[in-house]
Amino acid sequence: MGKHFFDYNEGDFLHSISDNMAINSDGDFLMRMGDNMAMDMDSGELHCISGWSDDNDDD
Numbered sequence: 001m002g003k004h005f006f007d008y009n010e011g012d013f014l015h016s017i018s019d020n021m022a023i024n025s026d027g028d029f030l031m032r033m034g035d036n037m038a039m040d041m042d043s044g045e046l047h048c049i050s051g052w053s054d055d056n057d058d059d
Contacts, residue, residue, distance in 0.1 A: 006050040007038070014038070014049065022052075 005014045007024060014022040020032040030038040030047060035054070038047050 003052065005038075005052050007047050008049065009045070009047040016052070019054070 003016045012024045014024050016022045022030045029041040038049050
């Protein structure tokens with residue numbers, strides 16, 4: 001937890017609050033959909049993000 005990512009759609013940084021949820025500086029929540037994709041929980045839009053790898057993928 002506590003990782004930082006860049007949201008290319010919004011030009012903003014995200015801060016992870018759990019393994020699959022993040023929040024941006026506006027207080028919007030995004031859910032991890034893949035290593036480079038997250039879904040805005042309000043609008044349902046998909047956002048391209050910098051790498052958000054799943055720690056469980058290393059197994």
